[in-house]
Amino acid sequence: MKTLTIHGSGRDSQIVVGGRLKDVASYIPDERIVVISDENVAQHYRHEFPSTEAIVLGTGERIKNLSTAQAIYRRLIELEADRSTFIVGIGGGIVCDITGFVASTFMRGLHFGFVASTLLAQVDAGIGGKNGVNLDGFKNMVGTFNQPQFVICDLQMLATLPPREIACGMAEIVKHAAIADPGLFAFLQERCRRALELDPAVLERLVFDSAKIKSAVVNQDEREAGERRKLNFGHTFGHAIETLTGVSHGEAVSAGMAIAAAISVKLELLPPDDAEQLKELLMRLNLPIRVAVDLQRIAETLGKDKKRAGDNIHLVLLQRLGEAVVKELPLNEVRALVQASDSLME
Amino acid sequence: MKTLTIHGSGRDSQIVVGGRLKDVASYIPDERIVVISDENVAQHYRHEFPSTEAIVLGTGERIKNLSTAQAIYRRLIELEADRSTFIVGIGGGIVCDITGFVASTFMRGLHFGFVASTLLAQVDAGIGGKNGVNLDGFKNMVGTFNQPQFVICDLQMLATLPPREIACGMAEIVKHAAIADPGLFAFLQERCRRALELDPAVLERLVFDSAKIKSAVVNQDEREAGERRKLNFGHTFGHAIETLTGVSHGEAVSAGMAIAAAISVKLELLPPDDAEQLKELLMRLNLPIRVAVDLQRIAETLGKDKKRAGDNIHLVLLQRLGEAVVKELPLNEVRALVQASDSLME
Numbered sequence A, B: 001m002k003t004l005t006i007h008g009s010g011r012d013s014q015i016v017v018g019g020r021l022k023d024v025a026s027y028i029p030d031e032r033i034v035v036i037s038d039e040n041v042a043q044h045y046r047h048e049f050p051s052t053e054a055i056v057l058g059t060g061e062r063i064k065n066l067s068t069a070q071a072i073y074r075r076l077i078e079l080e081a082d083r084s085t086f087i088v089g090i091g092g093g094i095v096c097d098i099t100g101f102v103a104s105t106f107m108r109g110l111h112f113g114f115v116a117s118t119l120l121a122q123v124d125a126g127i128g129g130k131n132g133v134n135l136d137g138f139k140n141m142v143g144t145f146n147q148p149q150f151v152i153c154d155l156q157m158l159a160t161l162p163p164r165e166i167a168c169g170m171a172e173i174v175k176h177a178a179i180a181d182p183g184l185f186a187f188l189q190e191r192c193r194r195a196l197e198l199d200p201a202v203l204e205r206l207v208f209d210s211a212k213i214k215s216a217v218v219n220q221d222e223r224e225a226g227e228r229r230k231l232n233f234g235h236t237f238g239h240a241i242e243t244l245t246g247v248s249h250g251e252a253v254s255a256g257m258a259i260a261a262a263i264s265v266k267l268e269l270l271p272p273d274d275a276e277q278l279k280e281l282l283m284r285l286n287l288p289i290r291v292a293v294d295l296q297r298i299a300e301t302l303g304k305d306k307k308r309a310g311d312n313i314h315l316v317l318l319q320r321l322g323e324a325v326v327k328e329l330p331l332n333e334v335r336a337l338v339q340a341s342d343s344l345m346e
Helices: A021-027 A039-048 A066-078 A093-105 A119-125 A155-160 A163-180 A182-190 A192-196 A200-220 A227-232 A235-245 A249-266 A272-284 A295-304 A331-344 B021-027 B039-048 B066-078 B093-105 B119-125 B155-160 B163-180 B182-190 B192-196 B200-220 B227-232 B235-245 B249-266 B272-284 B295-304 B331-344
Strands: A002-007 A012-017 A033-038 A054-057 A086-091 A111-116 A130-135 A138-145 A150-153 A312-320 A323-330 B002-007 B012-017 B033-038 B054-057 B086-091 B111-116 B130-135 B138-145 B150-153 B312-320 B323-330
Touching: A002 A200, A012 A200, A021 A039, A021 A086, A021 A111, A021 A150, A033 A039, A033 A093, A039 A054, A039 A086, A039 A155, A054 A066, A054 A093, A066 A093, A066 A130, A066 B066, A066 B130, A066 B138, A086 A093, A093 A111, A093 A119, A093 A130, A093 A138, A093 B138, A111 A119, A119 A155, A119 A163, A119 A200, A130 B066, A138 A235, A138 B066, A138 B093, A155 A200, A163 A182, A163 A192, A163 A200, A163 A227, A163 A249, A163 A272, A163 A312, A163 A323, A182 A192, A182 A200, A182 A272, A192 A200, A200 A227, A227 A235, A227 A312, A227 A323, A235 A249, A235 A295, A235 A312, A249 A272, A249 A312, A249 A331, A272 A312, A295 A331, A312 A331, A323 A331, B002 B200, B012 B200, B021 B039, B021 B086, B021 B111, B021 B150, B033 B039, B033 B093, B039 B054, B039 B086, B039 B155, B054 B066, B054 B093, B066 B093, B066 B130, B086 B093, B093 B111, B093 B119, B093 B130, B093 B138, B111 B119, B119 B155, B119 B163, B119 B200, B138 B235, B155 B200, B163 B182, B163 B192, B163 B200, B163 B227, B163 B249, B163 B272, B163 B312, B163 B323, B182 B192, B182 B200, B182 B272, B192 B200, B200 B227, B227 B235, B227 B312, B227 B323, B235 B249, B235 B295, B235 B312, B249 B272, B249 B312, B249 B331, B272 B312, B295 B331, B312 B331, B323 B331
Parallel strands: A012 A150, A033 A054, A033 A086, A086 A111, A111 A150, B012 B150, B033 B054, B033 B086, B086 B111, B111 B150
Antiparallel strands: A002 A012, A130 A138, A312 A323, B002 B012, B130 B138, B312 B323
16 A cells, blocks of 8 residues: 655645555544445445445446536435535546535535546546536536545456456556656556556556656646646547547547647657557557547537637647647647648558 | 735635726736626626626526526636636626636636625625535535635625615624624614715725625635634524525525524523614614514524534524624524524514
């Protein structure tokens, strides 16, 4: 078990890599607990939940909306939850995002923590204090910045995940390696197969190093005014792809990273060989580098993205494997680059 | 023009008593502005709004809900608002509460400020960084703590308010005086009529002193862990009354203060003469000290209030006019006290 700390503006957040769901109550002061989880997690782990009061959601990105948040608020009122109630989200990125948002806004904010049950949540979605819901298909349009008191990354829970879910988490690990850690990139290149087989030692390093990279960035820039934008590598395009196609977040980000790498090469920031290595690693991890959607439609959707500042867009590009750079570019230029990236992706 | 500063955990908030709506743009950095307001305000002041992009809401407590918030989010997406957009709420407490909540959650938080157009908003609702919406009639169940960058209290806008709205603002001024400032209480006792006639010099003192009391409390305790609870004097009962009867916030708080004063006397904290003076002042300000609802129903509704901590409730009582005390009492005891207060109120 290894821990990390994020120093949020509101409170500190403890990341516990290798902690266990069954021990969650020991991380919570002597308060009443309400659990928020989903059907998949409840099916496997209901017996390990710390409380009999659990709000169990359906699954899938579609439920991550204001209607679900409202249904949870109503249930919390029925349960007579109050400001001394502690909310624990047990699940993947969707459960963490909704739980964090509901807990941050119900009665203007209750204390909360997560048990991250998916690789994606453990290496990315559960960490960093961004929470929220989608609106009309636009990702995370409504939310807050607010750190959970803890994020327990229970590595043993990964055993019940389908391979596709593992691949999606790998996309964010690749992202972290690509923007900040050449050593992690090389480690993953060498242990691709063992990673996909969930070798415990390999997993522990991948999760811990990813959480470390993300924590360090968030500690520098909790509210995404600068450094944190680097974590959006692949995501500006990924979110557009997700909106347009409905593929999973990890798959969309994977294809988005391929586009961003192609643009990085086109702008002569990144050596072509580095882009090739990135795409090869993604493919070996069973992740797509292209999706069935017209690049022009991706380009058109970019205008609705949160990362836009006025008529410019903050685009995260690579200078080499392990080093990202943020460029503020006119939206129209980015749209043109996306469309031109088509020929570069083959 | 006199200013005050609230030092919020997220940012400082400037309160400008005597500032003017027409000057609002000078308080905003060089950013795109979107205005949120309501029909009443737009009817009188649309020509003074700083921007052509205005989202105009209906009026009344009923619109303060998640549906309205969602409609505003959608409009902001249509307007292609982004993180560099500045949101200005121009209106009373409802506009400020919704604007603050939407601005704090749209894209995880935009910058925002208020032009408070009602006496209630200038002395209370617009100040202090509490925002939110109601859910199923329960007040402010969903919201955040987040300070506006500025609150401009334009005293000249009060001229277009109906007398009932003025009376509602007076209820909060009485509250501030009763919990923290015997001098302000005496000032108001002596100048009741001139206050209701909107004498500019009297108004300026009432608004500034109220804002000063509230700012000082919020500076000590932004998130209502202790001192800030005193601002809830009359509100624990007032919210229940509002939920049950639909009378205005100010009227409900006025009746709630009468109940709280009666309980303070019953518990031998407050001299009976002080309670009498409080009720007399409220009546002279055209505010009710009783409403047409059964005390038992008020008592039953208390359990749903945010101020409850477990099975206890934080009740704000008076020790004298100008000094409040917070008592944590069992919910059942408070319910019994409310019902027993009936005979004391005559």
